[in-house]
Amino acid sequence: MPRPDLLGRLRASGVRLLDALAARIARGLVLVLLTCITWSMAEGGTTRLKVATRIVPPMVIEKNGTLSGFSIELWNSIGGRLNCETEYVVMPDVGELLDAVEHGRADLAIAAISITSDRENRFDFSQPIMNSGLQILVRGTAANVEPNPLRELMQLFFSRTLLVWLGIALLLILIPAHLIFLVERHHRNGIIPSTKYFPGIFHAMFWAAGTLATQADQMPRHWVARIVAVLWMFTGVVFVAFYTAQLTASLTVQQIKGPINGPRDLVGKPVGTTRGSTAAVYLNEAKAQVLEFEKVDDLFNALLNQEIDAVVFDAPVLHYYETHDGRGLAKIVGAVFHKEDYGIVFPTGSPLRKHVNEALLALRENDTYQRIYEEWFGKR
Template sequence: MHRSMARLRHNRRALPLFIVAFLGVWVGFQIATGAPPSAPLPPEPVTVNEPTDAVDPIRVAVTPIASAVEWTGKRPTGVVIDIWNEIAGRIGVATDFVLEPTFVRLLEVLPAGQADVSLGPLAITAEREQMLDFTHAIFNSGMRIAVRNRDDSGFLTAVKSFLSWRLLELLGCVMALAFFTGHVLWWCERRENPNSFPRHYLRGVGEAMWWIGCTIVTGGCDNKHVGSAMGRTIAFGWMVGGIVLLASFTSVLTATMTAERVVGTIHGPRDLAGRTVGCQQAALSAKTARQRGALVEEFPTVKEALDALALGMVEAVVGENQSLMVLVNQPNRVGMRLVGPIFETFDYGFGVPTGSPLRKRLNRAILQIREDGTLDRIKSEWLGQHD
């Protein structure tokens, strides 16, 4: 009994030591295998992968524009595409072409962040500069007018020909000169020759102008004669001048009627005022035509504007010169032609979002292809040599 009690007291003294030893072993094991569960794990460093040209190609928005961009297969072609490919190769970027349905979309995708570059080419203006940035110019071109050929004949065409400004100016000059010399002739003849030129003002001046008209057409008037020296001087001047006036009137009338049949009544930018003109929607041509007084009808593309011209919905189409040259000379555009000179010239470049770091790289490459002749070579391959 005494031994059992002694053993129990000994076990009670050893129990705390055993517990302490066990806890020490457990803590050591936890330290060796990892941090305690309650301790927060340190945050792992976050690595931001910068986009690379090979992984993230540049999104380039294009829309079919005659002579500049055509999309006939899986990829676009054209002079602007070749220029872009040359620039992209020099700055070391890949390209993801994005086909846009209309020209308007080329201006909308950049502010919306849906593209990195809009090829166009886009006319560089202060108004557009407020929405996006532009590269250096790659083209310089201007506006041109397309009209239908006319082959009208008949009485109405002849009557309309008299409404030309050249004929009206000539008739106005003849009428003013006849009015003035008619008064002088009546004043010289009214006393000595009252039978031919009555003293009454209205009757006398009227008879004098009638005599002048007969002299221009037939060389004289049988039932009237001129007696005074001044009157005969005036009569001689009208007899000689009448031949010249009649010949001038005939030549102007013939030239006007011929021009009306061939190119219509619009011959250049000055004739756009009051005319119904088709233009591409949101293009610079619409603004230019409105500034010249035209009644503008906008269409999604230049091709649709020319279709409207063929149907007589508009009287002319105003657009970029090179595009109109290509479209009007297509086989399905028989009966159209370009008239007048190039007007309102502008520089054309690529568009990029405002503040885009890509702009500086593109400008450097554009300057390089200008200086080494690559830009001129690409343009001449597609568009030929032009002054």
């Protein structure tokens, strides 16, 4: 009769053998499944794929329960070449979309999905389907924006232009003030009542400032000081003319361009974008006051309702809104920055990636891709 310790070892060995056999069977089933998918695509069989997407015009548009847009038409063309049926699964934002692919609720995802290094660590991407980047959208002249005279006046007082000109004026005042002080303080009827530097220099500076801004209230007595006074009055006329022209030009440009004209102007401003997007990451790094919205439509409505000062999002999406629903209400400012590429997302190691890339290359070669692009974005 076997000893108890021998029976225990036999049972443990049997359990290990069963575990190893079960693992091999599971790996085999996975390989068979992937092989069947690959074989069915290669041999013309029909495969049903779940494709995650999100509503982000013009990449994906939903109207009366039907999806359209650049990404949808492009995938339909790819799916036609792969001879597969598509079941679209609409997600609220890019975070949910990527989560669906990562946890097997979708076979792939296509929309406005930027290829980033962090996402490359979690997923596989197709070849780029579009070049993109971020841009800034602000309210347009037709938007219902009430002017704020007090705010505009304060902006004028603390503008860089005014501070620069005040610095120049101070420098110009100090030079003639010292000349007048040196030659007038010893004159019997001079305009400087004290021979001491303080307070004599203050009287000279007051005279120089008054002459620069308007006209001298009294003329110096010394002949050298009078020559300085005449030259200084002429300088004052030129200075006021140049300052007025510069201030008018600055105010005009500010009215045309607005307070936000590029990425540097976003610091400290309330700026909106969608939740989980690359734009949200960029805005946090740029130290803007970031407000994240679930839907793109909510984002645009927040801009028009003055809840935010600007929208930072993908350039193709902003251009589409500017020329369609937002015509006259919003405008794009500045050039494209933080350039990115859109791609189709797959789980790591997916066999679909190779076939999708092959189909995508074929669509580029036969000009199908170009036709779809021009349909939604016009000719490049």
